[in-house]
Amino acid sequence: MAFHCGPVCARRGRPSPGKSDSDADEGGRGGEGISELRRVGKPGESGRRRSPAQASREISAFRSQAVDREPDGGASGRGSVKAPCALTGFAFPDWAYKPESSPGSRQIQLWHFILELLRKEEYHDVIAWQGDYGEFVIKDPDEVARLWGARKCKPQMNYDKLSRALRYYYNKRILHKTKGKRFTYKFNFNKLVLVNYPFIDMGSAGSGVPQSAPPVPSGAGAHFRFPPSTPSDVLSPNEDLRSPGVFSAVARRMARGSGRSEAASGRWAGRGGGGGPSGGGGGGGFRSILHPRLSHDSLFRMYGPPANTAHPPPRAPPAHRVHPDPLSPFPVSPLPGPAGAGLLAPPLSPALSMTPSSHLPYTPSPTLSPMLGSHFSFNPEDMKRYLQAHTQSVYNYHLSPRAFLHYPNIIIPQPQRPDKGLGPGAGGERGGAGRGGLPHGHGHGHGHAHGHPLHHPLHLGEEPPHLSPFKFKLQPPPLGRKQREGQAQGRPGSSSSGSLSSTSGLGSSMSFGSDLSSAGGSGVISNSSSSGSLNSAGLPKIKVEPISDIESEEEVEVTDISDEDVDDRDEEFDLFPHRRDRQLNGGAAPPPADDDLDEDVFKAPAPPPPGLPPFLGPPAEPRRPLALKSEPGEPGETPPAGAPPSGPGGTKCIPLKLRFKRRWSEDQRMEASSEESDDKKVRAEGQEADRNGEGEENGEGESPPPAPDCPPPPNQRRVSAELHRATAQLSLENKDC
DNA sequence: CTCGGAACCA
């Protein structure tokens, strides 16, 4: 067993570059000796014989690490980020590795390592992407364990241990297990990305494309701060993961949002298509991503012409899930191969895949990308682009129309958010806006935490002056299974955990700055119209269109950012949006309406309570507030059974706080039952998906690519306008209340 | 196989 622990191991730090081979030392180091004795017994890894090839692989693996770190000269230079290594293609910012930043992350982390292996073709026989986006299979567990052990200088490493480590990621949401499939796990790239790059300023993304404008280094006042957060932030499960509130939100949205109807069900629509292996050129990758349901045209319509004129006309309908690289979860293969073209950014996240490429302003261009060759990179720039794209997509695409309206300029929280400790008001998660704002509620908040607005194409610039950190986070911290259980038990009342408090913060809920308001351009509205799903999602329950029959609920599902947060669920997988719905249903009580509720809350006219700026009613915008809830009859708002009594009708007037509370309570309940929910959700989702015609990720097979449906009706805009109005009214009402 | 608790390490 030769593990290469050499240099690498020696220092916690990263191996020095180049050393690759050297490492061969085996690890014998006693350091860990601890249990060697014990371990001895285990069969395991130890014995594996490796083929030379493997050996080489190992080496390369190590090497890659070292290499990766090269500074990139490129744009990325900014900040502490290190340049991605072209060689590896997979680069992480230094901080990712660095100890200093985060205590925890001094060394390479397992997920990094996994990703690394994944991106290397050499290891495809050992571990490879498979199935849904982000899903990978460990073909040779022992080998992977060995490699890992080598990297960590833990000769005794075996799959059992490695898998344990992997399981810890579940709670962090970095990974989750694909049930039913052996050795199959799925990355939650959103988390990874978001987590790591929460600070990225999306603002630039807006219209445009970053291409021309590389992200500005933080120094410049730009929002983009690179290394703001410490790595720890990055990964920390509780907050950290979420921290990227906005992003999260986005992600969620992506996942969930229209998701359900759209991508959601489908899994990442993106998968394939576009880009070819090479990443298809610039936009290609994304393009492929478009949600099946939406046509480019629609998108455009919805959002208006892409900011960049440059965009090529929408292509033919993207093939869903077609990927050049079968192995890769990304639309564009992240793999090092030829694909060089694929820029990481976009492809990176499976989530992205969901996004419609069309708008993406972002066009991957080699030039732009520092990492040309690389596919997956954490390079800030790439990430930024990625995120931007993400954002856009999210907002544009996945967010509810409402969201768009309101959040046109969503800002990403700055790295240093004060909010951390936010009080109730603050909302717990840092994440700001995205997070969903209100826990269930809608988030009206302003999400912007200052910062970085995501803009829509429509509104680019405005950033709200305020930087408030995101506040709303109602969600309780993600719970582990155990925790959940515990909660369940404990939580008779409602949220037991402290998280609540944050929740309570309803008020805290996100605050959207004026930004949001600004957003609204018509474009936004149109969005809503886009697909039924969107509508549903977006606007509060107004059914603009008869969406498919699918349960409106689902369709409705998500919507705003606020929803987003819906919490953990989302969080869990941003990637997997659907779950949430399921959960609701499954969840204890939540009546079908749950979603509604959730949404309701959000929907509720959120007149932002004092703390919250009105979600809807953007000041800036002339448009009137939407009727958030105009949901017809939606008792939706009404509290679910368990929910507090607000009459259906009455609900409208209910103070936001109450609403939030209710929502919160519900959530809590749900959470309690959540355990099941996952599975259930999954199933449900799957079902739904099926209904929709889209498959979900359920581990099982891949579902066929979803067919796009529901082109947005032309009148959507009108509708949306109406909605806005209604919203506004509601808002007013609420205020009164 | 998978999960997750617990103790422990760095």
Added chain:
DNA sequence: TGGTTCCGAG
């Protein structure tokens, strides 16, 4: 913090 190592349970 992020595993690593054991281990019992399903």
